[in-house]
Amino acid sequence: MTDQKTAITPTRAQDFPEWYQQVIRAADLAENSDVRGCMVIKPWGYGIWEQMQRGLDKMFKETGHKNAYFPLFIPLSYLAKEAEHVSGFAKECAVVTHHRLEVDSEGKLRPAPSAELTEPLVVRPTSETIIGATYAKWVQSYRDLPILINQWANVVRWEMRPRLFLRTAEFLWQEGHTAHETEAEAVEETEKMLDVYATFAREFLAVPVFTGEKTEAERFPGAVKTLCIEAMVQDRKAIQAGTSHFLGQNFAKASNIVFQSREGKQELAWTTSWGVSTRLVGTVIMAHADDDGMIVPPRIAPTHVVILPISPKPETREAVFAAAEKLAEELRGVTFHGAPVEVEVDKRDIGGGTKNWEWIKKGAPVRIELGPRDLEKGTVAVARRDQSPKEKQFLPVADVVAQIAATLQAIQDNLYARALTLRDANLCDIDTKEAFYEYFTPKNSGKPEIHGGFARSHWCGSRECEAQIKEDLKVTIRCIPFDAAAEDGQCVFCGNASKRRVIFAKSY
Ligand SMILES: [Zn+2]
Numbered sequence: 001m002t003d004q005k006t007a008i009t010p011t012r013a014q015d016f017p018e019w020y021q022q023v024i025r026a027a028d029l030a031e032n033s034d035v036r037g038c039m040v041i042k043p044w045g046y047g048i049w050e051q052m053q054r055g056l057d058k059m060f061k062e063t064g065h066k067n068a069y070f071p072l073f074i075p076l077s078y079l080a081k082e083a084e085h086v087s088g089f090a091k092e093c094a095v096v097t098h099h100r101l102e103v104d105s106e107g108k109l110r111p112a113p114s115a116e117l118t119e120p121l122v123v124r125p126t127s128e129t130i131i132g133a134t135y136a137k138w139v140q141s142y143r144d145l146p147i148l149i150n151q152w153a154n155v156v157r158w159e160m161r162p163r164l165f166l167r168t169a170e171f172l173w174q175e176g177h178t179a180h181e182t183e184a185e186a187v188e189e190t191e192k193m194l195d196v197y198a199t200f201a202r203e204f205l206a207v208p209v210f211t212g213e214k215t216e217a218e219r220f221p222g223a224v225k226t227l228c229i230e231a232m233v234q235d236r237k238a239i240q241a242g243t244s245h246f247l248g249q250n251f252a253k254a255s256n257i258v259f260q261s262r263e264g265k266q267e268l269a270w271t272t273s274w275g276v277s278t279r280l281v282g283t284v285i286m287a288h289a290d291d292d293g294m295i296v297p298p299r300i301a302p303t304h305v306v307i308l309p310i311s312p313k314p315e316t317r318e319a320v321f322a323a324a325e326k327l328a329e330e331l332r333g334v335t336f337h338g339a340p341v342e343v344e345v346d347k348r349d350i351g352g353g354t355k356n357w358e359w360i361k362k363g364a365p366v367r368i369e370l371g372p373r374d375l376e377k378g379t380v381a382v383a384r385r386d387q388s389p390k391e392k393q394f395l396p397v398a399d400v401v402a403q404i405a406a407t408l409q410a411i412q413d414n415l416y417a418r419a420l421t422l423r424d425a426n427l428c429d430i431d432t433k434e435a436f437y438e439y440f441t442p443k444n445s446g447k448p449e450i451h452g453g454f455a456r457s458h459w460c461g462s463r464e465c466e467a468q469i470k471e472d473l474k475v476t477i478r479c480i481p482f483d484a485a486a487e488d489g490q491c492v493f494c495g496n497a498s499k500r501r502v503i504f505a506k507s508y
Pocket of ligand 1: 459460461462465491492493494495496
């Protein structure tokens, strides 16, 4: 392999969207299914999702939540109860209209006309309405509050332009739904869960995020306030990686979640909802993968260390395999963030080079090669996925075991540092309309794959300015960041007075 050759073609610089598809294929993460817009998540991709679930689930429970499960189907009339909500989701709803099939006179299978449902069922695009209807039955008194529940589930939002992990018709997610006695408690919950997401993104995904509030135009349909975390990926676009909604009393009113207050009055509850999805897998790919394939941050890696026994001659094979298994056992005895280091010994009978490259493309954090000569010397060759494929360190076995947790953490920290460096290098304050339009026109950078970056600019608060910028440049306000200082300025579009900067970017 020459210096210029990469395992993935095209490279990120040549064609970022196609590179993304090729990484998913090379790393064996997922594939398109026969059902348009729906993906098959393969074991390596699903393993990453499971690690994400594990990390998040623990954080949800530590913040007082419990898991439950609600129906896949929502009666049409439930969805209709909240006007903004239904208009926001109507265009992407899958609807069940029949409950039986029959063979017609021409021998073809069809939904039986006699089995038409009196009320169609919508496959959940999100569960506020069905969960709200349930909470209405559970809540009578202020003593029944708060309700703090999370659901791990799949949802369906019909998708015309699907892209693996980032936008699929069916996707996996979690949705938290809480009900509270007071507005202040519900607002606090909304902020707390956004904080959980931001911490998770930084510590597990090694992805820095901005936290802030969405503008009215970008808000969840039916919410009073939508908070979000926004990440930058390697083509400088933004990905909304998680949202937390303060729903006010809108859904309580629609679902009739009424309780008797401490003063003996009938009052409406205050509710929230919050979610992240398999979109996070896409975010991690776009944030960390390189021209040789996937790079999985150790904290979400299904396998931390892969051991590759090299035994070209049959007479040494058994000894090499035995040494590999022994090393695997020793490594499994080490803990990384409270759980055993996950180790796989790849004994498949295929060429060592091919095998090594497979794991590079899959992005396993650490690869260890072990051959007959290493056995004699008592050393092994250790390679880190965040370094060049050619870089190897020859270490005594005991050192590898002693250092593995620190090595994994070093990889995790390095990935975060890289992502932060990229983001900070592509974050700027822009104060004139001319500079703003110039920044977001890719041909100006001489690199068609670069989409500007994150611009912190003043905005007057008008929906018209926001809409015109979106139409002209496909640039949206990603969030009104929490950490934005009060600062007098002029709207980058119309020049009217503005009190603070917001973050503009192109997005997925
Ligand atoms: Zn304006």
